[in-house]
Amino acid sequence: MAEEFEVHGPHDHELEHAAHGGDNFSSRIAVMTAIMATAGAIFGFQAGSTQNDAGMFKNKAGIVKTEASDQWNFYQAKSNKQNLAELALVLPGVDTAKYQADIARYKSEKEEIKKKAEELDKSSKEWEEKSDEVLHQHHRWAQAMTALQVAIALAAIALLTRKKWLQFASYGVAGVGVALAGCVWFLV
Template identity: 75%
Template structure:
């Protein structure tokens, strides 16, 4: 603590200063590796967030296309109802049968176009659903890679405290696994 020009070091303060100003190659290597892992982890986190956003946008686009397709199917049903009414009108006595026959044919033709449009919209919705699933899978890969790097950083901190060489290799190994999983995310596996 310092106050009025008087400063007292605790035992841990002395060790921290010694580590910071000493020539401990082991600690320096771990510190540099930790900084590299943190930087790479930040990139993985960014990529994971971007793919999660893409998945959400594709899901939203799918919902919009499904709504548009539903509207087309409702329109199709409306034309079917009008066609049915025209077919019923044809059998009533004293009506112009040719007029209603023309309407029935017109409704049939219009329904074909509406059905074609609705089918196209449904296919687009399915395509967006598929893209959303792919992006979400990729997001999970990025998240797994980021988790592995966070574990590696934690192991590096334990390595600094224990000065165990095998912990250093464990940290590097887990970081390597994280990079391998990131490779899977990058190549969409």
């Protein structure tokens, strides 16, 4: 039976040496790229989450604003009825006591409706402000994620060109991304 053996060419030898050798430059960049990619995934998740929250809050503000509008329309209808009752008072031969009671009732009902409409307007404004605040957070998370993506691209270029200054530039841009994320995370 014939023995099989494999002949390695010079290229194969270099690939094996590179894979198992002590290339600290490549190893450091590979580890940092993995860390940056992981952080970028977390920042991306946070950016998406805050964007969804901002949309939900904006939607809630619109719903509450519509409810307030309904109350203001109801208030206007009661005002119209009150005005008609006041007009009826000056007509000859009408039951003035009935129309005065209606006017008093409409005034009372209008106050309740007005109070509810004002509360809904206030609530709508609060939901709008909450949406704006969360949307601002979304922008910071997106900026942090973008900075990490740029840092990963710089790390790839540094690996290809073997330029130390690009490696440090990559770390610097990643640091900016982490700082942006830290501002959102800790200043909320």
